[in-house]
Amino acid sequence: MPGDNLTRIEAQERKAIVDVSSYDVALDLTTGEETFRSSTVVTFSATPGASTFIDAFTRTVHSITLNGESVDTSAADGVRIQLDGLAAENVLEVVADAEYTNSGEGLHRFVDPVDGEVYLYSQFEVPDSRRVFAVFEQPDLKATFTFTVTAPEHWVVVSNSPTPEPENAGEAKRVWRFAPTQRMSSYITAIVAGPYDSVHSELTSSDGRTIPLAVYSRRSLTEYLDSDYIFDVTRKGFEYYEEKFDFPYPFEKYDQLFVPEFNAGAMENAGAVTFTETYVFRSKVTDAVRERRVVTILHELAHMWFGDLVTMKWWNDLWLNESFAEWASTISTAEATEWTEAWTTFQAMEKSWAYRQDQLPSTHPVVATINDLEDVQVNFDGITYAKGGSVLKQLVAWVGRDAFFAGVAAYFRKHAFGNTELSDLLAELETTSGRDLSDWSAKWLETAGVNTLRPRIETDATGTITSFAIEQTAHVDYPTIRPHRLGVGFYELNDGRLERVHRVEVDVDGESTSIPELVGLNRPALVLINDDDLAYAKIRLDEVSQATALEHLGRISDPLARALVWGSAWDATRDAETPASDYVRLVLSNIASETESTTIRTTLGQLTAVARSYVAPEKKAATIELVGTELWKLAQEAEAGSDAQFQFVKFFASIASTQEHARTLRELLDGTITLDGLTIDTDLGWELLEGLVLNGEATEAEIDAALAKDNTANGQQAAARVRATFPDAQKKLAAFASVVDDDTAPNMIVRHTGLGFQHVNDASVLRPAIERYFSSVNTIWESRSYGIASSLIDGLYPAPLASQELVDATRAWLAANPEIPALRRLVIENLDGVERALRVQARDA
Incomplete structure (x- = not known):
């Protein structure tokens, strides 16, 4: 990596010297295809006589002026500009050429292969506003930002402030002069520019203001943009958050922009959220992806309060920013939208991610040690998002839902437009709940690793439980034994369904916890600890329950309970406690009955991973063949047009391994065979072609022909993937x-x-x-x-x-x-x- 790191010590030293008032940034986006002109005026106070630096990634620095005095451009090294002899009040002016990127960092430049139009968008988290203008790049040096942008006259330009009427500048150019923003961190500022199409609406905030809404997309994707649905989800999110947070939306407008070649799902720029274009559905997608888009929309909206209004002082609290949005978006999806099983999705997807991340050698406490910017980059992980979100779910149960929301509301009021640390939030939650959270924080946030919980059940000859305990273990390297509040569910077969017949909620702590209230009951067909998924822990099934699950998992009535059993089986397989071949049999025997799209998607992804990497080498080829054959059979038997049918076909294409499989893919692709309710659209066609290439049954010429028919950004990406699959x-x-x-x-x-x-x-x-x-x-x-x-x-x-x-x-x-x-x-x-x-x-x- 280039010499562009920033350490926490440097940031603390600079914060002790500098307090920033405002940035006035002028960008000329008409100066060429590789660079743009960036002019920055920074107004800041400082310790008189002190020296520091400002961050600026530049190709060429044309001039530097500090307090009216010219500074030699040798003070700039392409990454930083040294500032010496500061006054109490300072004005710094930097004029430079900065570079466009094609990496999704800084100011990303994309040329649409459909019409040749240029589209730009900024992505500044973590440290990349410095790729666009001179800036003190750290979250605790908030300021106001005034952007002035010169661009081609047929473009639109969007930033954090409402878009002004542009002024003609001659030579087919126009100038957009944005009003100053509220005080914010540089990483949530935004510039999006190009001939984007837009749809506009509005809503009324809880304080009576009219909040303009807009959704933007590239012209070549506009026909696929379902803006009415996006506005509907957004309105539901506004209403939910303004009520629960007891704080009106803090910015002037809310734009949502779907931009090309975006690295993440979305980014919470204040009032100008950017999203990946994979959320503009040009072909059929799974219900899992449709639900994920809703969660993402509500995740970014939650950030307008938690992250944008109130921002962490340093990146060690990045986890809290992301975990809160993860938790808030899941609860709001479940309670304010039609996706009422969002917590099942969270268990199947996020928790699986968290458990996997928490068992890597690189695992770390939720509150990670962040020494520099490189630490931040690699800590955008399953602990930052998914484990943190899981732990916050526990915290809500620990302090009480009403007390939690009351504490969050007080936190927003006290720290609006400021910077905070974890202790600031915990202080408000302690006040509203009356609980001391120091021990909870120490065990859950300051230690790494995931615990495993196992039931230990003894019965007499009649099947009556004589002893029931939950044993807790931890990895030898991360030995913390934690307190858990969890449910224990008993499930019995009833008219062909496994249904819960009894449940207790208990506190588990220590290496073994007896559950006396279960003694004297009949042992059920299935015992499920962590029923309702209250705790963050891997769970295991006892032998009787394991046998029941293997035969009847698909008959469990409750989708969250099913997801927990799926997850338990996966964890036991990954931990080499049960044979991988048993997992293959479990999935193939039960997946046809699964109703939740994300559970299907996650489980089939794990199934293909097991077949390719986890079964014994001598079984691998036969297992891959079996999985492909069974997935095609499941696709043929599935309900016409169902999400399950669609997913079975997609995963069959990804693991096809025989000539017969390839022949089926070929016949699907050319229409020789069909499935009722299944359309081979553009994106599914690429997946079928990829399966043919995987088996050596398609050529480079076929890829070229497919790309000629679909010479779009999506098509080019698919072609690159398929070419690499030979x-x-x-x-x-x-x-x-x-x-x-x-x-x-x-x-x-x-x-x-x-x-x-x-x-x-x-x-x-x-x-x-x-x-x-x-x-x-x-x-x-x-x-x-x-x-x-x-x-x-x-x-x-x-x-x-x-x-x-x-x-x-x-x-x-x-x-x-x-x-x-x-x-x-x-x-x-x-x-x-x-x-x-x-x-x-x-x-x-």
Whole structure:
């Protein structure tokens, strides 16, 4: 990575010297295809005589003026500008050329292949507003921002403040002069520019203000934009949050912009939220994706209060920002929209992510140690989002829902437009709940690792329970035993359904907790600890319940209970406690009865991973074939037009492995065979073609022909993925070289190339990539931005090999490269996945 890191110590030292009042930023977006002119005027106070620096990623600095005096441009090194001899009150002016990116960081430039139009958007979290203007890049130096933007006359320009009427500037240009923003951190400022189409609406805030709403998309995607639905979800979110937070929406308008080649799901820029275009549905998508879009919309809206109105002082509290939005978006989705099973989705998706992340060697406390910006980048993980959200759910149960919302409301009122630490929120929750949260915080937020809970049940000859206890264990490296509030559910078969017949809610603490209220009851067919998913812990089933689940999981009536059992089976498989082949049988026997789209999607993804990486090597080919054959059978038997049918076809295409499978894909693609209710639209067509390529049953010419029909951004990304899927060692190396040796590929082409590179049934084709990978890693890290480098390091690691050879090569690289913690973390996490696969394979054998 370039020399662009910022340490927490540097930020603290700078904060002690500087207090920023305002930025006046003028951007000229008409100066060329590679760079734009950036002029910044910063007004700030400082300790007289002190020295510090301002961040500015620049190609060329034309002038620097401090308090009316010219500063030699040698004070700028392309990353920072040194500022010496500061006065009590200062005005700094910097005029420079800054660079557009194609990495999704800073000011991203995209050319639409459909019509040749240019679209720009900014992405500044964590440290990338400095790629666009000179800025004190840290969240606790808030200021007001005034943007003036010159752009082609047929464009629209959107920022945090309401869009003004542009002024003609001659030469087919116009100038947009935005009003100053409220005080905010630089990372939530935004510039989006280009010939975007828009749809407008409004709502009335709880304080009586009219809040303008707008939804934006590229012109070539406008026909697919369901803006009415997006506005409907947004209005429900506004009403829910304004009531629960007891604080009106804090900004002047609310724009939602769907932008191309976006790295994440969305970004909470104040009043100008950017979203990935995958949420503009040009083809059929699963209900899981449709629900995820709703959760994402409400996640970003929650950030307008938690994150934008009140912002963390430093990135060690990033977890709280994201975890709160994760929790708030799930509860609001469940209570304010039609997606009432949002907590089931949370269990199936977020918690699975959290448990996986929390068992990596890189696991960390929820409140992570963030020494510098590179630490922040790698800590955008399952602990930051999903474990934190799970822990907040526990905190709500611990302090009480009403007390929690009251404390949050008091927190917003006290700290509006300011910066805070975790202790500030806990102080308000202690006041509203009357509880001391210091011990809770120490055990849940300041320690790492996930506990495992197991029932220990003894019965007499009649099946009556004589002893019932819950045992808690922890990983030897993270030995904290934590308190849990959880439910225990008893389930019996009733008219072909497994239904709950008894439930108790108990406190569990220590290594063993007796549950005397269950003694004397008949042992049921299925015992489910953590019923209703109140606790954050892996759970295990006793032997009787395990046998019941294996045969009857699909008959459990409650979708959340089913998700918990699915999750328990997956965790036990990953931990090599149960054979991977049993998991395959469990899924294939029960998945047809599953009703929740995200549970289907998550479980089928885990099924294909088990077939390819977790079953014993001698069973692998037969298991892959079995899974493909059974998924196609399930697709044929599923309800016509159902989400399940759609998902079975998609996953069948991804794991097809025989000539018969390939023939089926070919006949689906050309229409020789059909399924009632299933349309082979553009995106599904690409997936069928990818399955053919995976089996060596399609050619480069077919990919070219498909791209000619779909020469869009989506089509180009799909083509890159499919080309990288060829089951040939030389073509895998060519795909590797296409994004490593050539640094012009944009972020989404890099990402999709990695997806295709790792898409294999016979992983031996990746063996030659081991040497290529480790000879490239350091150069990638040193020469690419974090967004691109991390995609390459994860996407091109030959993980599907799951071999001792790969383990040895990875350990050799780690031994030879003890520096750069952020890079090592990425490699260590990949290594852990391979070592886990080898353990699970050994158990299955």
